[in-house]
Amino acid sequence: MTLLKTERTRSAEEKLTLAQIVEIVTGGEMPLRFTAYDGSSAGPETSPYGLHLATPKGATYIATAPGDLGMARAYISGDLQTDGVHPGNPYALLAALGDLHFERPPARVLAHIARSLGTELLKPIAPPPQEHLPRWRRIAEGLRHSKARDAEVIHHHYDVSNEFYEYVLGPSMTYTCAVFDSESQSLEDAQENKYRLVFEKLRLRPGDRLLDIGCGWGGMVRYAARRGVKALGVTLSREQAEWAQKAIVEEGLSDLAEIRHSDYRDVPEGGFDAISSIGLTEHIGVANYPAYFGFLHDKLRDGGLLLNHCITRPTNRGRVKAGGFIDRYVFPDGELTGSGRIITEAQDVGFEVVHEENLREHYALTLKGWCEYLEKHWDACVAEVGEGTARLWGLYMAGSRLGFERNVVQLHQVLGVKLAKDKAPAVPLRPWWVA
Numbered sequence: 248m249t250l251l252k253t254e255r256t257r258s259a260e261e262k263l264t265l266a267q268i269v270e271i272v273t274g275g276e277m278p279l280r281f282t283a284y285d286g287s288s289a290g291p292e293t294s295p296y297g298l299h300l301a302t303p304k305g306a307t308y309i310a311t312a313p314g315d316l317g318m319a320r321a322y323i324s325g326d327l328q329t330d331g332v333h334p335g336n337p338y339a340l341l342a343a344l345g346d347l348h349f350e351r352p353p354a355r356v357l358a359h360i361a362r363s364l365g366t367e368l369l370k371p372i373a374p375p376p377q378e379h380l381p382r383w384r385r386i387a388e389g390l391r392h393s394k395a396r397d398a399e400v401i402h403h404h405y406d407v408s409n410e411f412y413e414y415v416l417g418p419s420m421t422y423t424c425a426v427f428d429s430e431s432q433s434l435e436d437a438q439e440n441k442y443r444l445v446f447e448k449l450r451l452r453p454g455d456r457l458l459d460i461g462c463g464w465g466g467m468v469r470y471a472a473r474r475g476v477k478a479l480g481v482t483l484s485r486e487q488a489e490w491a492q493k494a495i496v497e498e499g500l501s502d503l504a505e506i507r508h509s510d511y512r513d514v515p516e517g518g519f520d521a522i523s524s525i526g527l528t529e530h531i532g533v534a535n536y537p538a539y540f541g542f543l544h545d546k547l548r549d550g551g552l553l554l555n556h557c558i559t560r561p562t563n564r565g566r567v568k569a570g571g572f573i574d575r576y577v578f579p580d581g582e583l584t585g586s587g588r589i590i591t592e593a594q595d596v597g598f599e600v601v602h603e604e605n606l607r608e609h610y611a612l613t614l615k616g617w618c619e620y621l622e623k624h625w626d627a628c629v630a631e632v633g634e635g636t637a638r639l640w641g642l643y644m645a646g647s648r649l650g651f652e653r654n655v656v657q658l659h660q661v662l663g664v665k666l667a668k669d670k671a672p673a674v675p676l677r678p679w680w681v682a
Contacts, residue, residue: 260359262362266283273350280296283299296339304321316572323639335618336621410631415624417620421441437616444681445525448662457520462480464494488506511542520552526557528557549666552663554660556660558583558610560585598663601674602660607654614644
């Protein structure tokens, strides 16, 4: 009995391979091949997709930040590599991972894992340069959602490179959800269709005044100006503003369209006939919704319309802050909540909400198109921004596509009208736009 017990103890203390550690923390349910630099492997050999942990640095990233953040660090740095998919479009591999999740082993097993990895692999190291500071360290940029801090986080995401965005977004230079008539429709036609839908929902006519906040590269502003609407767009991204203003001049729209590098809260004009907010609300912060919708309500004339288009969660309960990967690499300080909260906050400042719709499947198709563009222009994108940033965008967009397909996130358009004091109806009895 003593010899048997000693043998069991010795075996339990043998150094675990990296593949064995992966099997332990995933519950032994690896849905694809896993290989590592120590020669170990796990998962089905027949899987068309695989992950290869290429370096000790990658192991450190994963061990010191378990979950999506550590995996993202290793992938973006090139220390976690993929088999069977293009780095610009790893959608199929992410889909194959399915519902893989990490389990925290019992304390005794965790200690065994730590001894197997060794102290050197467990010493935290600097993350890839694409990573933003954690929330608690962003205070140097100002309080959350102050004008200074909002400007910094927008700069982090949007001032990557206009040339890079041209490769990824395509000719429309539109970084928001398109609206598809069918799955076979081109991304460019679907983006044009989105602008058409917003324009018609807002009942815009020649001579009207439109304010487009968070205007990006000015797609909505130019669409409206081509149809005789006087449109003002504002964005916190200097590179976006410069690109958009140049496009306005080139199209001969300067008499009707203007783009400002500005916080929307600094727009002094009022009395607009309509306001479009396409992809901005995600950056506002849920606690700031009353001030946000109140500001927009004040900027409209009586009878004016607001179209709010933003990513939402499928429920109105639970957390609003983004996960570690999204917060550090994609949308620092971004927050999401359900469409019910959006509608409630708009109503509470005086908007009559007359319509809302969920375009979740449309965003999945939009992201599919962007990933295909990134894969097609991979070499040019890497030359423009570096392989780490290009890998980041492929991971983010492919993962987001899955999120929309699986109803982890949604996309809602909410249409509201500012009533006059007499509360008289301000819009037709039935929807007036072509769906």
